[in-house]
Amino acid sequence: MTDLDLLHFEQLKKDVQAQYLKEYTPSYDEISKWKGIDIIYFQEDLRKKAKGNISEKSFYTYFKNSPVTKLPRIDMLNLLSIYAGYDSWYEFKKQHLFADELLQNDEELSEEELQEIQKTVSSAPILPDNDILLKKQEINTQENTDLQKSITENQSINQNKEKSVTTNPGQVKSKKNFIKKNVWVIVTSVLVVLTGLLGFKDALFSKTYKYCFTDADRGVGVVNTLEIKVIKENESPILYKIKPGECFYYSTKDKNLKMQISSPFYEYLEINRSLENAPDEEIIELKPDDYKMAAYYFSIKDANGDPEELKRKRNQLESLISSNAVIYQIYDNNIYGIERLDKQKYITLVTTPTTSLKNLSVIEMKKDNNGKIISIKFKIATDEKNK
Known part of the structure; x- marks a missing residue:
């Protein structure tokens, strides 16, 4: 560049x-x-x-x-x-060359580079076939000589070792040292095993429980990401995010479990379970918030450019969203992270027929006591992978 x-x-x-x-x-x-x-x-x-x-x-x-x-x-x-x-x-x-600019195709070699490669190849020495055979025979002869020499030396060394073994006065002492070394190896191995058992005692004595979630009104899986907070005494809550259609797996050796379950489209639910006689698997029903679901449905609904359908979509959103609603769009970049929109801008955005709306996801949605949506936090994901 x-x-x-x-x-x-x-x-x-x-x-x-x-x-x-x-x-x-x-x-x-x-x-x-x-x-x-x-x-x-x-x-x-x-x-x-x-x-x-x-x-x-x-x-x-x-x-x-x-x-x-x-x-x-x-x-x-x-x-x-x-x-x-x-x-x-x-x-x-x-078509936009600057003065004295030479545009080259980077994928082609220059004329000078081609000449340099040809010069290097032509200057390489070429050995006749006879010279190659002679060199190969010399190498083989040298290898055979070294091999014969090494065999003779090995025989003399082995004979000397046999003699030294039969005449070694410290043989008994060496056996004792060998036993002592093995004893320490056994003791060390036992200590390592005991340490591993202590380190993994929670995993050995804990039990895994499976919780799946379903829409209480429709009898199908939940349509939105769930946030589950596990509350433990004298500890900070642990937050888990469960995608639609997935189950929550939790391993513990505790006798009780307390969970707080929340989602943009479902009512808040708190679960308290005694695990002493609890089943390994359980299905939990979540009550949908139909008002929030309607707002989401009309936000992503494809009107196919039909003027009447677009008008109906706008009217539905007008009635669902409060005039003073606080609406934020979240971006996946460090330059421009968040943008605030008013009610009309949001309705214009989601009633404009673009392929980007299929990637719209609601992060948070709140309503007042009258059922009007007063807060929306959403994001439009991109299909393109980060480069």
Whole structure:
């Protein structure tokens, strides 16, 4: 990568911005100021025209900072170049050459490198077949001589050892030392085993219990991630997160178990169990909060661009969400972590037909005594893996 490549990328960002402004009117003309719904619309247009996608994290990394100090991967550069109207990143640079810039294809060797390789190969010595055979025979002869010599030496050494064994006066003493060494080995092994038993006593004497969760009204698995707090006396609570469809496994040697179960779409539940005669497996029913579920359902429901269906979706959300609701969108990046939206912005976001809505997940949802939603915390995940 050269400084010229970074300058070319800054040029490409301006071309991408100009391409988007031909058809859309974002909150700001400058691409570095886009956020939230503007980024979602841009990702949608990129998928439509260039048949690819960049994550929100990549957008904030390469478009929020100017100038950048690191060049994106080549697949992202090609994708943005195609969106801007060029065949590839190479073609873009080719049409935007700076003064005295020479554009080379990095995958091909230069003429000087090819000449150097040919020179190295031609200067290598070539041995005749006879010379190779002679060298091989010399090596074999030397190996045989060494082998015969080593056999003779080994025989004399073995004979000397046999004589020394029969005439060794300290044989009895050496046997005693051998027994002493073995005794210490046995004692050490016993100590190691006892230490291991003490270290793993909790695992040896504990019992594992399995808890599965189901929707009390529908008789199916829960549709949202559960948070389970295990409360132990004189200890801080231990938090577990259980994904939809998964069961909770808990190993303990205690006689009692206290759990607090919470979820955005289900009512809070506290479980107290005596484990002395408790079954190994249990199914726990959770009471759904239908009001919160309705708000979530209408947020992710696909209206397929039908004006009547979109209007019905907006009316449902208008009636479910309080006018003073506090709504936050969480982002998976370090540059822009959270954004606050008002009720109308949220409704506009979830009633705009984009493929990103299928990845919308609710982290937290609260309602007042009248049943109106007063707080929503959500996130739209990305399908693209971190690069």
